[in-house]
Amino acid sequence: MxxxxxxxxxxxxxxxxxxIPGGAIYEDDLVYIGHAQIREGQATAYLGYLMVEPKRHVPGVAELTDVEAQAIGLMVARLSKVLKASEKAEHVYVFVLGDFVHHLHVHVVPRYPGAPREYWGIHVDEWPGAPRGGAEEIDALCMRLREKLKNE
Ligand SMILES: [Zn+2]
Structure with missing residues (x-):
């Protein structure tokens, strides 16, 4: 299947x-959650930038089964709560692009306090003042999220 x-x-x-740094924050038979990778040529990543993915190789939301869609929706909601509670996100963006990678990945991205308005939206990770970190910081953040998710 x-x-x-x-x-x-x-x-x-x-x-x-x-x-990937941080490893699986959560996974079961349907869903995998991890932190976004550090992009090539960069030393750090925007902290808290998460991806929620179906285990099945399907291109988009339209191809999800009901059960997969429910599992992904639930995890998106839980992650959003946890990003606010644990990482002090002021707002959480959820979006799907998928123009080039044909395995659905739902972006769940915190906006931190102080982010200037011109960076709001899908460019929030380009804000130079944003919290960024290397593998160690990502590992620590994923550990915190894993713990918090257990209590959701
Ligand atoms: Zn795939």
Whole structure:
């Protein structure tokens, strides 16, 4: 039943063939949650930038089963609460782009207090003053989120 594409970065990550900082914040048979990677050529990532993905290799929201959609929606809501409570996010963005990567990944992105208005929206991670961190900070943040999620 699980659709898997051996050339897909997200499928390979779910199979632990690729390691990302922080590892899986949560996973079950349907859903995988992890922190966004540090982009190539950069030392740090925007902290708290999370991805919620179906385990199945499907391109978009339209291809989800009801059960997958419910699981993803629930986790998006829980992560948003946890980002506010644990990481002091002022607001949480949720969006899907998927123009180039054909394995659905729902972006769940905190906006931190003080973010200037010109960075609000999908460019919030470009704010130079945003909290950023390397692998160690991402690991620590994922640990905090894992703990908080247990209590949700
Ligand atoms: Zn995939």
């Amino acid at each position: 699980i659709q898997y594409d051996p050339d897909c970065f997200i499928c390979r990550k779910h199979r632990k063939e690729i390691h």
